[in-house]
Amino acid sequence: MSSDLRPSPVSVTVDFEAEGVQHGFLRLPYSRDDAAWGSVMIPVTVVKNGDGPTALLTGANHGDEYEGPIALFELARSLAAADVAGRVIIVPAMNQPAFAAGTRTSPIDRGNLNRSFPGRPDGTVTEKIADYFQRVLLPMADVVLDFHSGGKTLDFLPFCAAHILPDKAQEAEAFRLVRAFGAPYSVKMLEIDAVGMYDTAAEDMGKVFVTTELGGGGTASARTAGIALDGCRNLLRAAGILQGAVEERATQWLDMPDGSCFTFAEDAGLIRFCADLGDRVAKGQVVAMIYPVGRTGVDPVVLRASRGGLFTARHFPGLVKPGDCVAVISDEIGG
Structure with a gap:
């Protein structure tokens, strides 16, 4: 559990309650060799117009994933208060140290922000960032959209996703917003490692949480x-925060x-992949082969699909290690 023995060391240069558009920073003190009184500066935009729900939009939870930051830096630049009913909090690069370095985890402490929740106010830099989101930003939010993609080691069919939840009303609202997002694919998602995730922190607070995987390869x-x-704009419209009608788009549910x-x-x-993303594969079909690289003349290890379905994600780039996820196969279902 996140420690409540001391306040967060993060200070903020915007007023989350003020009307209008504000651009500023979440400032986290970080003393280091090149700046004894230095800080980690995480850009933030707040757009508020009267009463209404709050959307918290985040990118670069992992620093080598770029669709989210691109969308959110553009939205922060272009969103007008008059277009909003309620509040939008935009953090394009929540793990700013990792984003600046182009790495999945922080170069400061090797922390994976998406496995660091609820965080600690007296912990590592990554834990302090997680703690600020856990105790300050997430409680403000009604809807959370956290952008992800495959980074440097995975490649995905572009999809928007939410999780199966015990609270079926919360789950239904999340999947309604997934549908509104309108990605080419929409996923009922299974996490293989949910401990310490931002997703779980938000969902445990009763927030409507939506995420994505939008490509990859860094x-x-x-x-x-x-x-x-x-x-992102469609989701804000569906949530009743952004003016305008949702632009309907076809999506395949997985x-x-x-x-x-x-x-x-x-x-x-x-x-060597033997099927491409978007291909339908059968149970037992060869999806990849791994060639040993220490010598020639050795047969490759054959990897077969454990189930039939749509080839949804693959390892990226060309060399793999034991334990790497090399393929994900999903079921095609109705929406």
Whole structure:
């Protein structure tokens, strides 16, 4: 549990209750070799217009994922208070140290922000960031949209997702907003490691939580960046925060019902995929082969699909290690 023995060391240069548009920073003191009285400066925008729900929009929870930051820096630049009923809090790069370094985890403490909740006000830099979101920002929010993509080690079909939850009203609202987001694919998502996640922290507070996986490979394309920005605006419209009608888009619903959706490498080597993202594969079909790279003339290790379905995600780039997730196969279902 997040410590309540001391306040968060993070200070903020905006007023979350003030009307209008404000741009500022979450400032976290960080003493280091090149700045004894230095700080981590996390950009934040607040747009408020009267009463209404609050949306908390976040990107770069992992620092090598770019669709979210692109969409949110653009939204922060362009969103007018007159277009909003309620409040929008935009943090394009919540793990700013990782974002600046282009790495999944923080270069300061190697912390994975999305496994650091609820955080600690007296912990590492990553734990202090998590604590501020846990105790200050998440309680303000009604709706949370946290952008993700595959980063440097995964590549996804572009999808928006929410989780199956014990609270069915909370779950239904999350999936309503997933549908409104309008990504090419929409997923009922299974997490293989949910401990310490931002998702779990928000959902445990009763917040409506929506996330994405919008490509990967440590870059963003014109298509995936566009999906992120258009989807974000659609979600805000559906939540009653942004003026205008939701722009309806076709989406294919997917389900990840259990652990058989995931295929993991048990050997290191060079991976050759035998199916591409978006292909339909059968149970037992060869989806990849791993070639040992220490010598020639050795047969590759064959990886077969544990279930039939749609090839949804794959390892990126070409070399794998034991334990790497190399493929995800989902069920195609009705919305």
